[in-house]
Amino acid sequence: MEKTTRDRILQTLMQTDWISGQELADQLNISRTAIWKQIVSLKEAGYQIESNKKTGYHLIDQGDRLTALAIEQHLQTKQLGQQIVHLEETETTQRIAHEQAQQEATEGTLIVCDFQTSGRGQLGRVWHETRGAGIAMSLILRPEAPLHQAGQLTLLAGIALSKVLRTLEVPVTIKWPNDLLIADRKVAGILTEMQTEADRINSVIIGIGINVRHENFPDALTNRATSLKLATGKSFSRAKIVALFLNEFEQMYQRWLVDGFASFVSEWETYADRLNELVTLRTRQMTVTGYLRGIQSDGTLQIETEEGIKTFHSAELIYW
Numbered sequence: 001m002e003k004t005t006r007d008r009i010l011q012t013l014m015q016t017d018w019i020s021g022q023e024l025a026d027q028l029n030i031s032r033t034a035i036w037k038q039i040v041s042l043k044e045a046g047y048q049i050e051s052n053k054k055t056g057y058h059l060i061d062q063g064d065r066l067t068a069l070a071i072e073q074h075l076q077t078k079q080l081g082q083q084i085v086h087l088e089e090t091e092t093t094q095r096i097a098h099e100q101a102q103q104e105a106t107e108g109t110l111i112v113c114d115f116q117t118s119g120r121g122q123l124g125r126v127w128h129e130t131r132g133a134g135i136a137m138s139l140i141l142r143p144e145a146p147l148h149q150a151g152q153l154t155l156l157a158g159i160a161l162s163k164v165l166r167t168l169e170v171p172v173t174i175k176w177p178n179d180l181l182i183a184d185r186k187v188a189g190i191l192t193e194m195q196t197e198a199d200r201i202n203s204v205i206i207g208i209g210i211n212v213r214h215e216n217f218p219d220a221l222t223n224r225a226t227s228l229k230l231a232t233g234k235s236f237s238r239a240k241i242v243a244l245f246l247n248e249f250e251q252m253y254q255r256w257l258v259d260g261f262a263s264f265v266s267e268w269e270t271y272a273d274r275l276n277e278l279v280t281l282r283t284r285q286m287t288v289t290g291y292l293r294g295i296q297s298d299g300t301l302q303i304e305t306e307e308g309i310k311t312f313h314s315a316e317l318i319y320w
């Protein structure tokens, strides 16, 4: 990925303790005035940089930022996240991702932002954001797969994210198909959208929102939403979570392209919320109550009712 001068300065500051303006200018082959201007702009953007006439510049704290540079520190992928578009603020990363996908963005391009003003959720709902506290990202994929399998990518992303969060000792579960919960409260959501051409997939946009550092939520959400911070008391690096997710998801995605979804069923079930419990489910046509028995090899949900096992492609489990 082509790096801006600002990114190159930042990268150098991350790799050194103190560095003089002259050394920076020599290394980057630009003037000392240009360096100084970029340092001012970095400080304005929230980076804590100490300046000293004798010793030069020193990066004290880069904060919990979601920049490409911060994500790349932990990234081990070949394709996913190799192109990162970082925005300080945008309406919704989904819209930017759709635009980029139409403009031939390569597979794996990630749109990520520090603050989303009109985040979109499932079923036309709003995805709530607090400035600098959450992760809002949209990943562009271009799978060679039949249209009807695209929904499986929601489940796959849910498994990958659960795996990563469990590695960080966060006890998440998955509420089929697209919610991650901690003790019955939602901590992350996934919105998968598609662009098609005739009967083939042009792109799949996987939008993921994760509540990381929120200390509170609006009244309407207080009983049903949580953040990693509220649930565990710990502060997590947003950039690290993004990178760990991409590392995990890339491997799973490659396996899915070759082998399909069947081999992920048992893994999904280890994370499933309310497995073998009595649940209520709503579809456009009806409301059903029965035991949640897991998912089929194509990702559809299985509910055991008095009339036997019923399967669902799209429905909403009613919790709250």
Ligand code: BTN
Pocket: 091, 092, 093, 094, 116, 118, 119, 120, 121, 122, 123, 125, 127, 135, 136, 137, 138, 178, 179, 188, 189, 190, 191, 207, 208, 209, 210
């Ligand atoms: C849901 O649980 O209803 C899905 C929420 C998805 C939110 C993410 S945040 C990044 C991406 N951009 C959006 O506008 N929505 C998704």
